[in-house]
Amino acid sequence: MIDRDRLASLRADEEARFVALHPRSAELAAEAGRSLLAGVPMPWMTRWPGGFTVFVASATGAQLTDVDGVRYVDLCLGDTGAMTGHALPEVVAAIDAQAPRGITTMLPSADASWVAEELTHRFGLPRWQFAMSATDANRFVLRFARHLTGRPRIAVMDWCYHGTVDETLAVLDGDRVVPRPGAMGPQVDVAMTTAVVPFNDLEALDRRLAEGDVAALLMEPALTNIGIVLPEEGYSEAVRGITRRHDVLLVIDETHTLCAGPGGCTAAWGLEPDLLVVGKPIAGGVPLAAYGMSRDVADRLLAPMLSAEADVSGVGGTLTANPLALAAARATLSSTLREEDFAVAVPLAARFTAGVAEVIARHGLPWHVQRLGCRAEYWFCPPPRDGAAAAAATDEDLEGLLHLWCLNRGVLLTPFHNMALFSPHHTEADVDRHTEVFADAVAALVG
Template sequence: MPDAASAAPTSIDRDRLATLFAAERARFAEQHPASRALHEQAGGALLSGVPMNWMTRWPGDFPLFARAAQGSHVTDVDGRDYTDFCLGDTGAMTGHAPAPTLAAIAEQSARGLTLMLPTEQAAPAGEELARRFGLPLWQFTLSASDANRFVLRLARQLTGRPKVLVFNHCYHGSVDETVARLGDDGLTVEPRHGNIGPAVDPAQTTRVVEFNDLAALERELAAGDVAAVLAEPALTNIGIVLPDPGYHDELRRLTRAHGTLLVIDETHTLCCGPGGATAAWGLEPDVVTIGKPIAGGIPTGAYGLTAAVAERVLAGTVWDAADVGGVGGTLAGNPLQLAAVRATLEQVLTDDAYAHMVAMAERFTAGVQETIDSAGLDWHVTRLGCRVEYMFGARPARSGGEAAAAFDAELDAYLHLHMLNRDVLMTPFHMMALMCPATSVADVDRHTAAFAEAVAALTG
């Protein structure tokens, strides 16, 4: 494995950082009294005072409580207006409350929300996904996690093999087999840090290799027990880690050579374009999974199959038990979901929208790079379509392990809190920004100014 991309940046005075962070904590508390009060009140009914535990993972002594969101902006309960580059960690990549999606939701709501019956919205939604990704046959779920879970079951059925292969520090939602990490020896598989009550030791279900490590990939596939490789085209949840030139060609060649299905999870890499990295990079997966933004905020997921894989799935379907075989969900494919998917894909996440989003991401990247260069910092910025991330290392990481080694928790927390106090929302788990169709030049420049101010405070 290559050396780590970087240790904690040596150019940052840690005592100065601690002083700045303490000042930002005090400023946050002063600016957000209503959020503090609501969090204290919610503690009587909600575990940790939030509806989902990861909502505590924002910097500051309590989470920000939102009141409304529109386009690229969020308003909190204290009346502060934020430029939103988090966008629901991709779930709101459409921008908040896009008008075409809202109209479709309102129209369908009056006709029924869930029926266990198909409607006229179903086929057009599938046809649009097929057009974008090149896989002809689709099914709908309630999340990308569900889509990944179901596809792994199908892969085991089709291949008769027990294991899945994933990449170190990948993210595929709450799928048991993927909440695993590579051991320090580079060979063993362990539960990932924070893995809650794993059903079984993930070493029984999962093989893990580093992204871009073709030798390790070939070694693990050669065992002959891998039903599917579940891959993000680029890692995005440990910082953006891009594939080496030719990596995806070899990934496809090796999976075919070893009789393993290739599943591409486009949930985050939909930022690459209307058809994700699959279309933008000419990938040839057996299955595509996706979720989050394709219904404009309505919970959804989907998976698409090649004709050959679909034929095998149908041949093995136990029709009289299709509702209890581990693939399904009573609310999956409901009319409200499909109406939202169709409107969002056809009218919101359009080619023109992507052109604008990429242009904003390019401007964002240039502003960050100029600040880094002017300050002489050993940081870097990486763009993936309309997604941008800055990280604390002199060069981009080539693997999840490298990216994790370059992480600086104290510096990350300070930058996030500095941004929040200047009304800029970044994805809370790392310094990632996503553009939406409503993102403006003013939004981008607000971040650039706040970032420059943070860097000046750190280095001045």
Template sequence: MAEIDRNRLGRALAEEQHRFVEDHPRSQALFEEAKASLLDGVPMNWMVRWAGAFPIFVREAKGAHFTDVDGHNYVDLCLGDTGAMTGHAPEEAIGPIVERLRRGTTFMLPTEDSIRVGAELQRRFGLRYWQVALTATDANRFAIRLARQITGRSKILVHNWCYHGSVDETIVTLQNGAPGPKPGNIGPAVDPALTTKVVEINDVPALEAALEAGDVACVLAEPALTNIGIVHPEPGYHAALREISRRTGTLLIIDETHTICAGPGGYTKAYGLEPDMLTIGKPIASGVPAAVYGFTSEIAERIRAAMDLQTADTGGIGGTLAGNALSLAAIRATLESVLTEAAFAHTIALAERFTAGVQAVIEERALPWHVTRLGCRAEYWFCPRPPRNGGEAAAAIDAELDRYMHLAALNRGILMTPFHNMALIAPQATEADIDRHTTAFRESVEALVD
């Protein structure tokens, strides 16, 4: 196996940093200007987490590509970290969105689109009833509240290194075998160890031990980990999760916000999962803020029995803009015309091509790396074998090598997801776009190994 010379890596990274600054004078100027009014020069703090000395400023985007203010065109394999999984400004959604804008956007009253959305969600995911929120974070928060209300239990359980947005209870990780605040957890309301149990994905004995106490209202789970790299569940894990949760009276909430990449009905439909509740946000409205959460008929009856209509507006679930007409029009257009069976067939095939291209380079250069895929999402890792759980994945991170590969790709017109080496494929992407990445990946590797 080839080894990376760290001195050579340091020199290559410095060269890419210099090239980036030279190629993006307008973005740099705008970044400096933005510092006068925006904290750290960005409108949202995560936007500072890019490999370059500053974020590039976007001028416009269409489909699988965007152009920055310096005139560079990029193949977008980040897609707003799944928010633009539909591709940018998909033609099929633009008309209904613009028409809804002309006719009013929010009323705190339903529109006919809400009925069509509910029926389509029911068909795709198999859960009977649905509600609408603005973000997957809110959908998860509301689902957790409902689970606590109807079970009378206080705790939740998540997988180590999970991702469920900015829900307080989920910004937690295992520290020496015990739950504690995830590194960087900003001002937690309470110690998450008081609210949350944490187990590694694929650890059935730990899962069973955590749920047997009978104090967990719900398991909130991505069906595969996606934000510490793609970590697949092992055969039989989901069957065990469902059996143990049912036996212990624990509700199972599946978060499909990232794993919708597995197909039109997400991982749930593709692999026959049977959650009590399901949440999803990000891509379902073609970039318009929207999310949904659904539940079975049985859960719906328990919710109704535990709710007081007179205080429903002050119970911590909902929001003035939740379920607004614009979001619902965008969800309807996206589900009916953009995130279709045909679109997934196309993007999954391209993700397979991406995986094959990366694997070929890894083999050519005898690198101790691997590449893995989930639907139309793929990722390469700087370790020889796929991590079995979140803890192993976190231990395999190589921050310097990550930064180099991201920046080298960006300098060659490829935008990867900034937090790891992940690519998400838009429906408008082409084989040429994927091959462009393979070429950039090969060039980046050749600068490191002979």
């Protein structure tokens, strides 16, 4: 239904508009190209639309200002890292208070116990450890799972995302496990390390775990990074039953699905994981992640954690759980990501969903908008039930136009897909601005 020539013409116009709006960013991008690989300090930053990357001057609450003075409604929020809103005053104060007393010591601070107890309250798991990122936390719990079970493989959902964990960068090609497109330099054949099953397919999961070589199933309660794919009725409960029947540890990654509430989908849906990973926003933007575990798993891990070789176990890190990060986490969890914060953010995401759905329906497009808590995304297809169907519907040209159209009009979406995230700092006016901009883009596109 999309005229590709019209799309290409609109994209060219938007590229020219982008360049005209961002002369200072263009200068900084040229300077960065002399010393930074690909002109950016981290590869994912190349995914933003436009001929170069926009450089940030400041970010506060739900607003971001670039070096050209252009202000944006920020619906990306650091791809969830700033889901609390930018520059929380409580976190700024905690950092200001802790930094003069020491930033990293490789010794515990009282804040570590406070944060662990708060995570227990939110997620229900009694024992916790920390990591620098959710990627690291996922690596660690997979090591634990193989150690505890003596089994060599882990299982993931087809087209899942759990950070840059080698074993998880795998998809299905028919019945074969192959590297996910874009996975650079796999250390080994992923078919040797990983079993892959489609989301929402209980028979496939049961059949694969019955082979007896899987230590843990690592999964999000709902797929997110390929677009939100929600579990079908009864799916989550059945997954827990299947993993228990085959003595497979269930690891829930709540790093993105924390958008469902203070305790993520685990609390909202009554899930019962053996281990749980959460990261990104829990320290208000300061790098920190955490992984929790059941009492049984903790008891079984205690001896190796107390051994003389614990520091070379592949778990840990010199800067992990530093006092600055834990002070920031305590300030964050004390002041935001609470029920009252989600009570503001979730209705905003619902308003976004309704606005986008109305535009789609008005033009009779076979598109869809999906929501999980305070996170919402739109796709250029009917709602898929698994990751492979979502991946097959990817339309980079169409996505790139809509992202650039929004960016040029002061609305910042996540660059990897059509994700919008809402914080207590957003307003209904912010939502309505996106709806207006989205409606104008669709009208221009379909004529």
